[in-house]
Amino acid sequence: MKHSAGDLPKGTDFVLLPLAPARDLPAGAMPLAGGPLAFAHLRAIAISEGRPVASREMPSSEIASWLAALPPPARARAERRLDALQAPRPPVPLAGGKRTLGFARPLVMGILNVTPDSFSDGGRFVDPARALAQAQAMIAAGADIIDVGGESTRPGARPVWEEEERERILPVIEALADAAVPVSVDTRHARVMEAALDAGAAMVNDVSALTHDPDSLAVVAARDCPVVLMHARGEPQRMQDNPAYEDVLTEVFAYLDARIRACEAAGIARERLIVDPGIGFGKTLRHNLTLLNGLAALHALGAPLLVGVSRKRFIGALAREEVPARRLAGSLAAALAAVDKGVQILRVHDVAETVQALAVHQGLIDGLLMDRAAVAAATRPC
Numbered sequence: 001m002k003h004s005a006g007d008l009p010k011g012t013d014f015v016l017l018p019l020a021p022a023r024d025l026p027a028g029a030m031p032l033a034g035g036p037l038a039f040a041h042l043r044a045i046a047i048s049e050g051r052p053v054a055s056r057e058m059p060s061s062e063i064a065s066w067l068a069a070l071p072p073p074a075r076a077r078a079e080r081r082l083d084a085l086q087a088p089r090p091p092v093p094l095a096g097g098k099r100t101l102g103f104a105r106p107l108v109m110g111i112l113n114v115t116p117d118s119f120s121d122g123g124r125f126v127d128p129a130r131a132l133a134q135a136q137a138m139i140a141a142g143a144d145i146i147d148v149g150g151e152s153t154r155p156g157a158r159p160v161w162e163e164e165e166r167e168r169i170l171p172v173i174e175a176l177a178d179a180a181v182p183v184s185v186d187t188r189h190a191r192v193m194e195a196a197l198d199a200g201a202a203m204v205n206d207v208s209a210l211t212h213d214p215d216s217l218a219v220v221a222a223r224d225c226p227v228v229l230m231h232a233r234g235e236p237q238r239m240q241d242n243p244a245y246e247d248v249l250t251e252v253f254a255y256l257d258a259r260i261r262a263c264e265a266a267g268i269a270r271e272r273l274i275v276d277p278g279i280g281f282g283k284t285l286r287h288n289l290t291l292l293n294g295l296a297a298l299h300a301l302g303a304p305l306l307v308g309v310s311r312k313r314f315i316g317a318l319a320r321e322e323v324p325a326r327r328l329a330g331s332l333a334a335a336l337a338a339v340d341k342g343v344q345i346l347r348v349h350d351v352a353e354t355v356q357a358l359a360v361h362q363g364l365i366d367g368l369l370m371d372r373a374a375v376a377a378a379t380r381p382c
């Protein structure tokens with residue numbers, strides 16, 4: 001603690017980290033992103049020039065007096081962050097104007113890689129019929145969104161020529177245009193976004209948060225579609241070389257906050273923005289763990305959160321499993337941990353297994369609420 005509340009530097013902002021968000025907290029706990037999770041304790045970290053300069057942990061009952069003691073400009077920022085942290089996330093209107101994404105329960109986004117290296121033949125060609133069958137299987141298994149990508153953005157990947165990316169994904173998106181669930185297009189290229197939206201895609205997923213292609217902000221603004229803004233450090237080819245942060249949670253928070261403002265300035269409605277810390281994109285194991293443990297702080301950005309942990313390398317590192325396809329159990333453990341931080345959308349390879357894990361997780365929550373109601377109904381206060 002280098003500063004007391006009264007002498008915080010000018011321009012101080014705050015990262016507000018709810019400690020131990022839970023579902024069975026007593027009245028007086030504060031809702032996280034509209035609930036059903038809530039938190040009874042908060043760590044407030046004062047940020048100046050991108051660095052943490054002061055911190056304080058407090059029970060929710062002390063938050064009002066903490067705010068009151070802050071100098072007025074800092075207080076206004078802290079209040080705005082605290083409001084965003086607690087506010088419900090309204091449904092996101094999809095492109096096409098007919099459907100929305102609602103967040104009453106965690107949604108499952110199924111990954112459909114239409115890239116040659118993702119299929120077992122390892123060849124150069126992509127079979128649209130095969131990709132389509134995989135999409136139908138994910139829908140039958142309970143996917144809420146299908147994320148179609150034609151450019152591998154894996155660490156170390158080479159960029160794909162745009163024309164080839166478009167040719168890979170368009171037949172698949174066209175065939176899914178009338179599917180029961182919306183399609184998102186995973187691309188960094190404005191022309192690919194346009195073509196995919198024309199072909200029936202309902203939203204954009206951009207691992208560069210609309211920074212890679214200078215036209216992409218304008219395309220998303222013109223099409224009025226939702227967009228996932230993901231944090232990444234560096235280009236895919238070199239991003240795992242030596243990722244370094246002074247404070248990864250603060251820096252990811254500040255980056256996503258800046259991208260939200262850039263999108264708003266470009267005319268993209270705030271209600272269409274979804275944010276993602278980009279697990280594995282220019283991050284060490286330690287960075288990934290800090291981000292997953294600190295995920296709840298990102299709700300103060302005021303947007304629904306999407307997280308992709310499925311089969312990622314940090315799971316291999318923790319569980320000592322080299323083969324991505326054998327990382328299902330670890331992926332489910334990480335996915336449920338993210339749900340316990342209030343994440344609204346999970347991006348996964350294994351839809352059926354994730355849906356089953358979520359059903360058991362939700363069943364336990366429902367049971368808890370019924371037990372509480374039963375006790376309240378059967379007893380009198382004492």
Ligand code: 7PM
Pocket residue numbers: 111152153154155186205206207228230276278279280306307308309310311312347
């Ligand atoms: C190899 C390694 C292949 C990693 C593919 C990947 C995300 C994403 C990806 C994510 C959002 C994967 C990644 N990851 N988009 N695209 N969030 N929004 O595991 O975490 O699919 S590519």
